[in-house]
Amino acid sequence: MWHRNLRTMRRTEPGIASVPWRRSSYSGANGNCVEVALSANGHVAVRDSKQPGRRTRFQAREAWQCFVSGVCSGEFGG
Incomplete structure (x- = not known):
């Protein structure tokens, strides 16, 4: 399963404020x-x-x- 491999790392990294961020195309107007x-x-x-x-x-x-x-294969019920 994916969650066994998912590790959260440091909360900040140098230069992260200046990188381009992408939002999912599936995001709705509700934010x-x-x-x-x-x-x-x-x-x-x-x-x-x-x-x-x-x-x-x-x-x-x-x-x-x-x-x-995991998301694409429907592992999360969607």
Whole structure:
């Protein structure tokens, strides 16, 4: 399962404020979505789009790919 491989890393990384963030194309007008960015260190940064100044979580690229694969395969019931 993906969650065994998903490890949250440091909360900040140098230069993360200046990287381009992407929002899911499935996000609705209600603002319930996350944004992702690729950090300079190669980690995937994830944050709440409604509160971008709050905590940012970093995952290894491989862990993020496992998570996305789980979502695409319906592992989460959707």
